[in-house]
Amino acid sequence: MTTPSTYDFAVIEPKWQDYWKQNKTFKAIDCDTTREKLYVLDMFPYPSGAGLHVGHPEGYTATDIWCRFKRMNGYNVLHAMGWDAFGLPAEQYAVRTGTHPAVTTAKNIQIFKRQLEAFGFSFDWDREINTTDPNYYKWTQWIFAQLYKKGLAYESNEPVNWCPELGTVLANEEVINGRSEVGNYPVIRKPIRQWVLKITEYAQELLDGIDDLDWPEGTKEMQKNWIGRSTGAEVDFKVANTDETIRVYTTRPDTLFGATYMVLAPEHPLVAKITTSDRADAVQKYIEVTHTKSDLDRTETKDKTGEFTGAYAINPVNNTKIPIWISDYVLISYGTGAIMAVPAHDTRDFEFAKKFKLPIICIMTPDPKACEAAGVNIDEVLAGNACWPEDGILMNSSNEEVSLNGLHVEDSKKAITEWLEKKGIGTPTVNFKLRDWLFSRQRYWGEPFPLIHMEDGTVKLVDESELPVILPELENYKPTDDGEPPLARATEWLNVVDPETGMKGIRETNTMPQWAGSCWYYLRYIDPHNNEKGWDSEKEKYWMPVDLYVGGAEHAVLHLLYSRFWHKVLYDLGYVTHPEPWKRLIHQGMILGLSYKDQRGALVPNDLVQEKDGKYFHKETGEELAQLPAKMSKSLKNVVNPDDIIKKYGADAFRLYEMFMGPLREVKPWQTEGVEGVFRFLNKVWRMIVNTETGELVAEISDDPITKDQERLLHQTIKKLTEDIETLDFNTAISQLMIFVNEFSKLQKRNRKAIETFVLLLSPIAPHIAEELWQRLGNENTLAYEPWPKFDEEKLKLDQVEVLVQVNGKPKARIQVPAEADKDQLIEIAKQNPSIMPLIDGKTIVKEIAVPGRLVNIVVK
Template identity: 45%
Template sequence: MAKYNTSVDEKWQKKWEETKLYKFDENNLDKKLYVLEMFSYPSGSKLHAGHWFNYGPVDSWARMKRMQGYNVFQPMGFDAFGLPAENFAIKTGIHPKDSTVQNIKTMEQQLKAMGAMFDWDHEIVTCNTDYYKWTQWLFLKLYEKGLAYRKKAPVNWCPSCNTVLANEQVLDGACERCDTEVTKKDLTQWFLKITDYADELLEKIDSLDWPEKTKSMQKHWIGKSTGAEVTFKVKDSDLSFDVFTTRVDTLFGVSYVVLAPENPLVDVLTSANHKEEVESYKAESKKQSDIERQSITREKTGVFTGSYAINPINGREIPIWIGDYVLSTYGTGAVMAVPAHDERDFAFATKYNLPIERVIEGGEELPYTEYGTMINSDEFNGLTSEEGKKAVVKKLESLGLGSEKTNYRLRDWLVSRQRYWGAPIPIIHCEHCGTVPVPEDQLPVVLPYDVEFTPDGKSPLAKSESFINTTCPKCGKPAKREADTLDTFVCSSWYYLRYADANNSEKAFDIEKINKMLPVDKYVGGPEHACMHLLYSRFITKALRDMGYLNFDEPFTSLTHQGLILGPDGQKMSKSKGNTISPDEYISQHGSDVFRMYLMFGFAYVEGGAWSDDGIKSVARFVDRMERVLDSAREAIEDNKSNKSTMDKNEKELNYWRHFAIKNVTSDSEILQFNTAIARLMELTNALSKYMNEEEKNLELLKATLTDFIKLVAPFAPHFAEEQWNLLYKSESNDNSYSVFNQKWPEFDSNALIKDEVEIAIQINGKIKSRINIPSGLTEDAIKEEALNNEEIKVFIEGKTVVKVIVIKGRLVNIVVK
């Protein structure tokens, strides 16, 4: 019998493609199941084990759902724009488009070799004009809706990559890609008004079947706070600034205020003898990302400006400091400090010897950060914190120095990039008409091929005369195109919509079709996208809904984060460490299904772990053994000898393991707990192997078991199972002949799981001395009697006093003697 190998993979991949077995039925949407893995970025030439861990197990889950009767839609594509391809081009001289197209071809071949159910008729590539035409259309729709706008703002700037970086792309003050020290730069940029949806993004998230950690991260990122805005006047000046606080009940305890280093007031307020120190501090703060500056664990630092503010509630003079933990883009760019009732303020005040005054009663030690009763607060003494908040705000309102306010940490989404390899922003700048959107019938604004993209701080497209120079659609006079390209997260913010109508040349998508196909039922990808891609996609979905294009609120109903496959050294895989694992050599040696099963058995799906060559060898041995057992069982059926019709002890035992496997493989796979599901298949293999040693066999039961076994194996080893199914049913001209994936997923019989007999352990003083088989329905007293009368046990208890007998039904009896 031919052993499972890559030729089996190739045979069935060819057959599946010829018969279009996995073609999605667009006319049958009653039981559709949209299964989606986050698409890959073709920055490297090949898929690595991490890609496989994302795609392979999810394909197995989708295969089971197909066999359960679902019409599975599982597309695949490539997130093809972005900085890595451009940096590679700068390094090697290979154009980004050329390297990306070649990488995609290689990765397509690898994905097809995986044997997944991807429907390639729906493939999308974001750098192709037939995709980014509609990304540009989306931008125009947001612009028309007032959700896209342009303004000057401080941004993270990498002087080496010569582009804006998102906060998430700055690590320890350096560019994550080139490790160059990042600075701040004021640039006129395009933004999307995600903040308009802050409340709904918060309200809807609890209804989603998402990991709690991811939901918490989004909530924190949005950061809704309800409090008050308080106005502080500057001493001996007409100037003032506002502070947002959620604890206005502590206003009497304010002993200093802190401004963001980039706050425009800083230059005005800094006295001559503090100027040098302030300027030096401002320069250092520019090197830090907003995320680093807000880190809870980072030590808070600052410098005194030399100026003072007036506390509006009691008229006290308080020093004005600057500190990089305050952001100009969050709140008002200023905070009030109450050291007695805030841990950060307490540490800062202690470090710089600033006053610490208790104004809330409660707790023995400072800082006391809980609510309590107001003290040292004049007419507000004795009020609870909640009462005090309302009373203090009312007093501030009467003075014209404060009011209630809701604030958010979430900032609008900066989407401009001063790089080449991205979708051009479809805007024209006219001296006479101002900012003019490109008319829809002129889309796409095509990214030119022949562009000098070596970074010099300016957008590469600005150097392309043929691209940048155009005419104004309104007045017909000479005008300039927008030279920035869109953040690639804009491309991925809506790709799940395009998949369902990928070949539509007239629209981004057909509204009726999309509203039937979406939302995505199961989405799988890395947790690193919690506060970027996942949040952006939610925003875009809601914006399109409000424009009348969608009738659903959320893009992804259920979300799973796969774990990370580490190198053999336990470290994250990277080329520089030399610990990356390429699937190709293992697949060539063992076959695609062995590689898939190792990933699913060797690692908990949501946790991942370190790669092991020994692990994949063990799985290869299991597949070999499984094949031998299945071959032996099939041969026995074909020989049709030694057949029996009764269901005796051995048959009941096999039937038990058959239905135990069906029950548990199903339940474990439903929650993507694949390692335990495969463990059940190993148990069934053992049970089947044991039964094959019997001289007389119930061939009807054996074939039924074999049929269910192959069905259960099919999602985890699709090529192997298809071959086994073909061998079992090839002589039959019925619905069973092709394919196993056209078969109904097996259902367990609960009656088969009730054993006539169970094995229990007998302990004496907690140590196992014997094991016996007893009828499963025995009473507790009868079990005690069986244990005490067991000949092996009598030897150990003879001459001793039995103190008590403890029965744990179905498991053990513990006899306590002295």
């Protein structure tokens, strides 16, 4: 191999990637008790055919820098990569072309791996995992078996979006206005047998666990809202002239006296029973219309619809007869599927009552101030012409046994709930928005369930010794004509005979959703080649929990919640030692592309834009366009391919740029010119150390002692890098490296020790160039485990510091003072300053403020 004299990343980068691979430099050592462990996790990618985009390496670079930094600080770091490789695109490709999804997947993984390796990430590649590998999904099936045995999996007929023309089930986002997005065919709601996981059984635990997590507050809030715990009461209402009782759920039992009607979900089981004959036709028609709508349609149209059933309920607090309606704004899946409507104090009920001219009775005097702040007229509320859903003082709310009058909402809730309980017609109740998890898909490319439907109607779990249940080969990946999943075509695989009893059975033909494999992958990295267990418990104890998890905010709820659920189950079963899998979580911000819009605000694809004198014009219409950041997309032609950038500037420049462009957590627009800037910086670093004519070290490298100013800059740089890398503030860390290079490049004598220290500081961020320079500086081993430089506070101190002097808050002078000068001394020096004296002379000094090392402010009158 030639040793280049100029900064030739195309030679240097493969050289060191090869070195790390050959020497297994980044091998994580299991159960090494001599060092502190650190488990750093990235969200593993779905290996799509499009290859890596610039968003992937953002989070991966951040964790890589952190890992390299922590290794130099003595940690035993576990950092690995794998493939979340089950999923729809490979299957759809298979349906179109007949190519087996495993073939497509293997090809895509190869591309992804080559791309990731080109970044020089310090993964322990010996721990690579793949969710579609039978040795991996064996344990996904095993975990399902544990859930099943614990009674957390059940079969249910769940309504799904069924498209008869396409013969398939569609996801909610694939259905638009009741028709399929592809082909515009009608879609109906059809109950299909599904496997469902009882995540609701863990709702409270999942909620309780959130508070102690070091996660972004917004994400924690989103999980809390998703779980959606509410407290209230269930109340029984008798149906007039029948023996039927309808139970409603309300969070506002205090408003019982204001209930003027009742609403049932159209699917409520009592609807048919209580509907009067004269209303039957209308009610039946309404139910049919509701059924053709998807959940999305039902919630999108805010305009309230409904029908009167003809029946009446008796309000138990005052024996008033109130009409019973049905409407799709009441959901069968939440609470009891029935509500009492209090239009005066609930906005949805108010809208409904207005539309159908139902009575509105105000039973609460709002706080006038709160009312005004909300822009609501208090008299309108009292007259029943406006809705007030907030706090207030109750009125018109009493019967012979209980009175809420004069009480606030909270106290009223307590009082009325106690009364309801005593009468045996109500109970305090907790409800969750969280629904059980629909866990099966009618697809081919997913984990088969380890389940057999036996002849006698029972379901048998496949014995652990027979796992994995391997996905069978198929010719045709489409669902069958009668709507069975593709696996129903695998006739040989399908039929089994129980070896013990001789009973026949049919395997489950649904497969697991893509979430399954990603629910526990962080446990497999710990022990990826174990054939006896999913993971060894000693290793689990050593490595878990994950210390830092970095990934996109789009997974804030689903993946992160599902995975926490599985982990809690495994914890309860004693397979893991911590109740939560990830201690600290960070979301990297999205990287946007540059795009252009015309005067009407329509986006114009980048290939139709031309630049002229710093302005942008439409190639065809000539209209001037405005530049703006927009999501990268094929249609806008603004996708940046990392391969192109690495080819032109190298991986170190790419890494440096993505970390320098702004704070990790923020959304940032990609600007290729910015890469040029950091590339220039790397060249400058190279020239600071290597003579580009000879390839030898530059003559300026010196063993002479360092000056005090240089030493201060060095220690400032160590301090800044140490602190900023710890907190993942890479953009400011890099700017400090630039300041160092700008100064040291000017020096005729560049102290060898200082230069070596700089190379170590640069190494986590730009590891290839750093290794190369480290070697050229005469070191034999990789710098990956060199001790991280330490800074000395004493060496950061200045003898003299500049302090700003303000008069009445306006900057007036800058003075040099001894660094240790205290407040009184500062004020004294400031007052004697020639440009300050005339400003305060003859005036009354009202106040004197001094902040040592920063400023003095003299307030005069």
